[in-house]
Amino acid sequence: MKRIEAVNDFVIKFANVNGSGSASANELFAKAILRMGVPVSPRNIFPSNIQGLPTWYEVRVCEKGYLGRRGGIDMMVAMNPQTWDADVAELHPGGYLFYDSTRPLPQEKFRDDIHVIGMPLTEICNAVYTDPRQRQLFKNIVYVGALSVLLEIESEVIEKLFAEQYKGKEKLLASNVQALHLGRDFVREHLQAPLGIRVQRSNKVGQQIFVDGNSAAALGCVYGGATVAAWYPITPSSSVAEAFQKYCAKYRVDPQTSRNNYAIVQAEDEIASIGMVVGAGWNGARAFTATSGPGVSLMTEFIGLAYFAEIPVTIINVQRGGPSTGMPTRTQQADIYSCAYASHGDTKHVLLFPEDPYECFEHAAAALDLADRLQTPVFLMTDLDIGMNQRLCRPFAWDDNRQYDRGKVMTAEELEAGRDFGRYKDVDGDGIPWRTLPGTHATKGAYFTRGTTRDAYARYSERGPDYVYNVKRLLKKFETAATLVPQPVLRKAARKTRLGVVYFGSTSPAMDEALEMLAEAGIPLDAMRLRAFPFPDSVAAFLDEHEEIFVVEQNRDAQMHGLIVNELNVDPARLVRVLHYDGTPITARFIAKAITQHVHAEVVTPKRKARETSRESAA
Amino acid sequence: MTYLAKPRLHHPSLTANKVGYTRRDYEGKISTLCAGCGHDSISAAIIQACWELDIEPHRVAKLSGIGCSSKTPDYFLGASHGFNTVHGRMPSVLTGANLANRHLLYLGVSGDGDSASIGLGQFAHAMRRGVRMVYIVENNGVYGLTKGQFSATADQGSKSKKGVTNSDSPVDLVAMALQLGATYVGRSFSGNKAQLVPLIKGAIAHGGAAFIDVISPCVAFNNHPGSTKSYDYVREHNEAVSRIDFISSREEITVAAAPGEVVDVRQHDGTLLRLRSLQTDYNPTDRYAAMSFMQKHQALGEVVTGLLYVDPLATDLHTALNTSDAPLNGQTAAQLCPGAKALEKINASLR
Numbered sequence: 001m002k003r004i005e006a007v008n009d010f011v012i013k014f015a016n017v018n019g020s021g022s023a024s025a026n027e028l029f030a031k032a033i034l035r036m037g038v039p040v041s042p043r044n045i046f047p048s049n050i051q052g053l054p055t056w057y058e059v060r061v062c063e064k065g066y067l068g069r070r071g072g073i074d075m076m077v078a079m080n081p082q083t084w085d086a087d088v089a090e091l092h093p094g095g096y097l098f099y100d101s102t103r104p105l106p107q108e109k110f111r112d113d114i115h116v117i118g119m120p121l122t123e124i125c126n127a128v129y130t131d132p133r134q135r136q137l138f139k140n141i142v143y144v145g146a147l148s149v150l151l152e153i154e155s156e157v158i159e160k161l162f163a164e165q166y167k168g169k170e171k172l173l174a175s176n177v178q179a180l181h182l183g184r185d186f187v188r189e190h191l192q193a194p195l196g197i198r199v200q201r202s203n204k205v206g207q208q209i210f211v212d213g214n215s216a217a218a219l220g221c222v223y224g225g226a227t228v229a230a231w232y233p234i235t236p237s238s239s240v241a242e243a244f245q246k247y248c249a250k251y252r253v254d255p256q257t258s259r260n261n262y263a264i265v266q267a268e269d270e271i272a273s274i275g276m277v278v279g280a281g282w283n284g285a286r287a288f289t290a291t292s293g294p295g296v297s298l299m300t301e302f303i304g305l306a307y308f309a310e311i312p313v314t315i316i317n318v319q320r321g322g323p324s325t326g327m328p329t330r331t332q333q334a335d336i337y338s339c340a341y342a343s344h345g346d347t348k349h350v351l352l353f354p355e356d357p358y359e360c361f362e363h364a365a366a367a368l369d370l371a372d373r374l375q376t377p378v379f380l381m382t383d384l385d386i387g388m389n390q391r392l393c394r395p396f397a398w399d400d401n402r403q404y405d406r407g408k409v410m411t412a413e414e415l416e417a418g419r420d421f422g423r424y425k426d427v428d429g430d431g432i433p434w435r436t437l438p439g440t441h442a443t444k445g446a447y448f449t450r451g452t453t454r455d456a457y458a459r460y461s462e463r464g465p466d467y468v469y470n471v472k473r474l475l476k477k478f479e480t481a482a483t484l485v486p487q488p489v490l491r492k493a494a495r496k497t498r499l500g501v502v503y504f505g506s507t508s509p510a511m512d513e514a515l516e517m518l519a520e521a522g523i524p525l526d527a528m529r530l531r532a533f534p535f536p537d538s539v540a541a542f543l544d545e546h547e548e549i550f551v552v553e554q555n556r557d558a559q560m561h562g563l564i565v566n567e568l569n570v571d572p573a574r575l576v577r578v579l580h581y582d583g584t585p586i587t588a589r590f591i592a593k594a595i596t597q598h599v600h601a602e603v604v605t606p607k608r609k610a611r612e613t614s615r616e617s618a619a
Numbered sequence: 620m621t622y623l624a625k626p627r628l629h630h631p632s633l634t635a636n637k638v639g640y641t642r643r644d645y646e647g648k649i650s651t652l653c654a655g656c657g658h659d660s661i662s663a664a665i666i667q668a669c670w671e672l673d674i675e676p677h678r679v680a681k682l683s684g685i686g687c688s689s690k691t692p693d694y695f696l697g698a699s700h701g702f703n704t705v706h707g708r709m710p711s712v713l714t715g716a717n718l719a720n721r722h723l724l725y726l727g728v729s730g731d732g733d734s735a736s737i738g739l740g741q742f743a744h745a746m747r748r749g750v751r752m753v754y755i756v757e758n759n760g761v762y763g764l765t766k767g768q769f770s771a772t773a774d775q776g777s778k779s780k781k782g783v784t785n786s787d788s789p790v791d792l793v794a795m796a797l798q799l800g801a802t803y804v805g806r807s808f809s810g811n812k813a814q815l816v817p818l819i820k821g822a823i824a825h826g827g828a829a830f831i832d833v834i835s836p837c838v839a840f841n842n843h844p845g846s847t848k849s850y851d852y853v854r855e856h857n858e859a860v861s862r863i864d865f866i867s868s869r870e871e872i873t874v875a876a877a878p879g880e881v882v883d884v885r886q887h888d889g890t891l892l893r894l895r896s897l898q899t900d901y902n903p904t905d906r907y908a909a910m911s912f913m914q915k916h917q918a919l920g921e922v923v924t925g926l927l928y929v930d931p932l933a934t935d936l937h938t939a940l941n942t943s944d945a946p947l948n949g950q951t952a953a954q955l956c957p958g959a960k961a962l963e964k965i966n967a968s969l970r
Contacts, residue, residue, distance in 0.1 A: 275711025284948035285719030
């Protein structure tokens with residue numbers, strides 16, 4: 001029988017019942033490997049439920065540092081009888097199946113091309129623990145112990161993690177260490193170890209941090225000076241607001257007065273949330289909300305108001321499977337159109353596309369600056385894959401000399417000096433007018449904010465020329481935005497190529513890996529990672545320089561592709577869609593396969609027919 | 620006539636208040652509402668109240684929704700920043716603005732369409748949350764700006780101008796406010812300035828969310844026989860629970876009232892509401908008594924007006940959130956940014 005053999009390069013998947021305490025045990029497993037200097041990227045696959053349904057934790061161990069989902073499973077820890085059949089079927093031939101052998105299972109429940117490792121976990125726990133809750137919780141630690149021997153994960157590393165987690169709680173620490181060794185001892189005494197796949201200490205983690213995107217975005221909002229947050233719970237964005245609350249409670253309480261330099265309101269719905277953000281932004285406070293696709297749909301009226309009345313507003317959209325209620329616990333990048341063009345009439349909004357938690361932090365702070373500078377809504381477009389999974393990334397950085405860009409706000413002194421103030425007047429040529437805040441000056445600077453049309457001095461006007469001046473200025477402002485947003489990241493192939501690929505957001509780790517796979521297979525590509533909309537000039541230039549450009553994204557209707565064609569007037573014939581949208585994170589294998597097939601097909605078939613490539617990914 | 624500019628000359632009898640402003644300084648643009656519209660009287664009462672309370676006009680933020688009532692902020696306090704938001708959503712925008720700067724006075728003007736139909740949810744949650752604001756609903760039972768459809772406060776059985784009878788039960792915003800925990804609840808009538816002005820003053824001085832439902836007849840669409848919100852109907856059925864004197868904390872109370880005649884309510888900032896009760900045993904500090912009094916009298920077809928309920932010591936959302944006294948919109952990076960050293964510690968905890 002084949003035996004999968006790999007050191008620091010395998011995928012192990014845990015199948016659990018959610019609410020059973022497995023999450024923290026599995027995280028411990030992942031962290032232990034990280035502490036041994038080997039990069040891991042774990043992903044939660046959880047159901048839209050609270051307790052009792054299946055949940056999976058898929059961990060890719062990869063010394064090379066590829067953090068995208070690989071596809072395929074080398075080892076399955078099958079702790080959920082409900083999903084047994086599918087879990088066993090998913091394993092690669094020659095892979096390893098670890099399970100609780102307390103109750104015997106019939107032979108047909110297994111396969112003859114995989115290695116089965118049975119351990120009577122329930123029996124072991126029942127012998128040692130009497131309390132049912134303990135029996136449940138410690139079972140997870142026992143299997144982590146077992147795995148640590150099977151995969152050669154150093155027990156000292158795990159014990160150090162326990163010591164950090166249970167600092168000051170001696171009893172808990174002792175019982176967890178005991179459970180760990182229960183598992184270790186059993187394997188040493190009764191099972192063959194190590195397996196073909198195993199971990200070996202390395203030094204590829206370095207200074208990287210391990211954090212989820214939602215916490216990073218929240219921290220970016222703290223550092224970026226947000227003082228008002230209004231939100232409504234929705235999967236997968238609730239943890240942004242919760243993290244913001246935690247960070248503020250720690251870092252935003254005045255040491256002298258014990259009063260809070262922030263205000264967070266859990267509103268009655270998304271409409272009230274965005275309304276509060278609009279009011280706060282109008283009144284000069286940096287404000288944000290965090291939501292997902294359905295929330296943005298509710299918010300569109302206010303987004304249009306903020307666009308037309310020119311009010312700074314930051315919206316964090318942690319995208320999930322759509323449309324409608326869609327797949328609340330799965331990932332997609334399917335809100336491009338609905339955010340770029342949110343609301344009726346002619347609107348265009350700034351979008352930022354962070355690739356990982358490091359950029360979630362950076363871009364959240366940048367969004368707050370951009371919203372103030374541009375006086376317009378700014379969307380931080382992350383997704384469930386980035387937001388709700390811990391990812392290895394560069395450590396957060398902040399320059400203490402950095403100032404907040406509060407934008408063009410006229411002061412009392414300037415008004416007093418008689419400076420001309422037209423709320424919707426372009427005086428600097430960048431399309432961005434000046435504004436005043438309520439309460440600034442006794443007799444000068446007040447004006448009415450409305451969603452209706454007006455002249456440059458905020459006086460209601462239905463005259464055609466006034467309206468055209470206003471909306472053309474908004475376009476000018478959008479051009480200015482293209483120079484201020486995070487610029488795309490270019491990665492050129494080792495040799496000259498006529499092929500390009502454009503991608504963004506959570507596609508990036510899979511793309512990094514795919515580019516290397518493709519280069520090795522003789523298909524070099526120049527790659528451009530978009531980080532914002534509007535598209536800076538370098539994007540059009542990149543498209544001009546290549547005969548054919550693949551646009552890789554995670555939605556059915558090729559929305560980024562559509563945005564590019566619509567905004568840049570590129571000939572669609574030169575763009576090839578690569579679409580993945582089944583709710584799982586895109587893999588390098590998928591990207592490489594799609595591109596390779598297209599390139600090979602082109603050799604045989606005319607270009608016109610081979611233009612479109614879109615596939616569903618295998619689970 | 621709205622195409623005539625306002626005269627610049629002041630009447631010699633125009634006096635300045637304690638902060639140096641005359642009543643003209645609290646005015647806005649000329650109203651474009653119908654001649655005789657109740658809303659214009661409410662605007663006049665707001666102007667009067669702000670002048671009498673020595674409020675600096677620019678220290679007010681006036682917000683509204685969409686509708687005839689929501690146009691009125693243009694017609695008062697021209698030196699204040701105003702915000703016409705979107706239909707039914709003024710409360711959320713006002714809440715956000717309030718959070719950004721707790722030291723301005725927030726006036727939220729709305730209509731019955733704006734607050735009792737599309738905005739019913741935001742009205743309710745603003746009352747629950749206790750945002751410090753003066754929430755005035757200019758209630759005429761119709762959608763004036765879109766030409767006369769029934770609103771949700773139209774009484775059951777009342778007739779529209781075209782003769783259609785309303786079959787739906789009305790929303791009673793005052794009853795809802797009481798039920799939801801609002802801490803200052805009043806009802807008045809645009810034609811009764813003597814009652815309305817002190818009610819607004821008390822609301823301005825109130826520490827929490829202050830709600831006033833002002834019946835304001837629509838001369839274009841709801842002032843005919845069969846309407847329960849016309850000038851005639853309200854005048855005939857008005858049942859005031861008290862006359863209100865508003866006494867600022869700086870004034871001396873020179874005349875002592877006979878016991879039993881007067882209910883004195885002192886608010887958190889020292890202002891005094893002296894309520895001369897016109898109903899035996901009406902106690903405006905008993906919420907549940909107020910609710911049952913109102914329901915009993917409304918069943919008899921009476922329009923109960925006055926200060927219906929007040930919790931004089933009510934505090935607001937800022938108190939509940941324990942926000943800093945210095946406005947959030949004025950804080951700098953020094954106060955808001957934890958700095959590079961703290962970030963290094965956070966990084967270390969994530970390895």
